[in-house]
Amino acid sequence: MKLRAEVLPLLLLLIVCCDGRSLGTSDFPETAAENRGAYEMNRRMCMVCEQFMGQVVEYLKENKTQAEVLEIFHKTCLRLPSFRQQCILLVDYYAPLFFLEIGLVQPEQFCTKVNLCGAKLPVHLPKAEDACSVCEHAIVDVLTKLKDPETQLEIIEVLIKACNKVEQYKQQCKKLVFEYGPLILVNAEKFLETTDVCVTIRACKPSPTETAVE
Known part of the structure; x- marks a missing residue:
């Protein structure tokens, strides 16, 4: 259960630590191939954000306190050294806003607001297989x-x-x-x-x- 409680904030932090707008601008040179890469990254970021934000909502329904959630966030930041600094900054700066927003918007709306999602992008799944x-x-x-x-x-x-x-x-x-x-x-x-x-x-x-x- 402890591992389960730590996983979703980690994934959310990995998603939100990069603002969606930056993916399409300074991080990607203006070449056709890399623009396609930026498009795919944005699409994946949007989908993953919506999936995990929905799960975070479920955790909040379990009546975890804000202090408990912050503790989980900080612990998960320490688990990935390469993301540690961005992760901690994100928690310290955005967590209070997150607590205010989470009860007012749906996961899809939140992901759009933080620029991880824009217009809905079609996700084409393969036909049914075994x-x-x-x-x-x-x-x-x-x-x-x-x-x-x-x-x-x-x-x-x-x-x-x-x-x-x-x-x-x-x-x-x-x-x-x-x-x-x-x-x-x-x-x-x-x-x-x-x-x-x-x-x-x-x-x-x-x-x-x-x-x-x-």
């Missing part, structure tokens, strides 16, 4: 992308898309993504190679050997 195949392909894709430190947000997107394909267990799947988010970001390759995620979320059936062990 849930196990979708999950396994997603994990392979994730392991490949882990070689590039710039694709951490894309990793979250891939996992969320895989969850959306496993309709019966969609919420359980998303909770696992939230719970193991820090592990995926800090030591993802080792985690995914040693954990059968697709069996864990019941997208795939365990092998006879695994069933016998259980």
Whole structure:
């Protein structure tokens, strides 16, 4: 439960620490290829923001105090050294505003207000496939992308898309993504190679050997 409580603020902080407007301006030279990259990054940032903001709302419904939420935020900042400074500045400056806004706006509205979302962008998902195949392909894709430190947000997107394909267990799947988010970001390759995620979320059936062990 403690890990679960720390994951979502971390992911939210990683999202909001970069203002959406900056992604389309100074951070990206004006070339066609990099403009497309900026567009894709903005799209992913918007989707991830809306997903995790919705989960943050659920945590606040559990009656955590502002002090408890701030403590969780600061602890999660310490978990990723490369984002620590931005993360702490974000908590100290924006957290009071966040507490004021969260009861007044929906997650989608909040993400738009902080410039992570603009006009709705179409998200084209693949046609229905076998849930196990979708999950396994997603994990392979994730392991490949882990070689590039710039694709951490894309990793979250891939996992969320895989969850959306496993309709019966969609919420359980998303909770696992939230719970193991820090592990995926800090030591993802080792985690995914040693954990059968697709069996864990019941997208795939365990092998006879695994069933016998259980």
